[in-house]
Amino acid sequence: QVQLVESGGGLVQPGGSLRLSCAASGSIFSINHMGWYRQGPGKERELVAFITGAGSTTYADSVKGRFTISMDNVKNTVYLQMTIVKPEDTAVYYCNAYLKARDVWSNYWGQGTQVTVSS
Numbered sequence: 001q002v003q004l005v006e007s008g009g010g011l012v013q014p015g016g017s018l019r020l021s022c023a024a025s026g027s028i029f030s031i032n033h034m035g036w037y038r039q040g041p042g043k044e045r046e047l048v049a050f051i052t053g054a055g056s057t058t059y060a061d062s063v064k065g066r067f068t069i070s071m072d073n074v075k076n077t078v079y080l081q082m083t084i085v086k087p088e089d090t091a092v093y094y095c096n097a098y099l100k101a102r103d104v105w106s107n108y109w110g111q112g113t114q115v116t117v118s119s
Helices: none
Strands: 003-007 010-012 018-025 028-039 046-052 057-059 067-072 077-082 091-101 104-109 113-117
Touching: 003 091, 003 104, 018 028, 018 091, 018 113, 028 067, 028 077, 046 067, 046 077, 057 067, 077 091
Parallel strands: 010 113
Antiparallel strands: 003 018, 018 077, 028 046, 028 091, 046 057, 067 077, 091 104, 091 113
16 A cells, blocks of 8 residues: 655745655655746646656756755655745645555655745
8 A cells, every 4th residue: 555645835935945855655666756846826727846766857947046856765755856946936846756566656745835925
């Protein structure tokens, strides 16, 4: 039984920093990639960043140079370090993973964590 548990969301001022964490637990044999999506008010869910098991990273243009994604392969945990945050970063952030548990590959989602950027 695979679960993704997120933490680290909250209220932050424009220009500030925040670090999100997502820990994957269960009988995990291999991780293809883990990443972060977000959904702002009145918007569709969009990709923020993802990282492969080998460490390759991809970022949305809107967060390049401000956010950094990383992964601890031992703990099966992905992080999103958010810096110089802007009001438009306000959204529910969802952790995503494509991984192999037991004999099957499956896509998993976390419950979401709220990030609010406001002065």
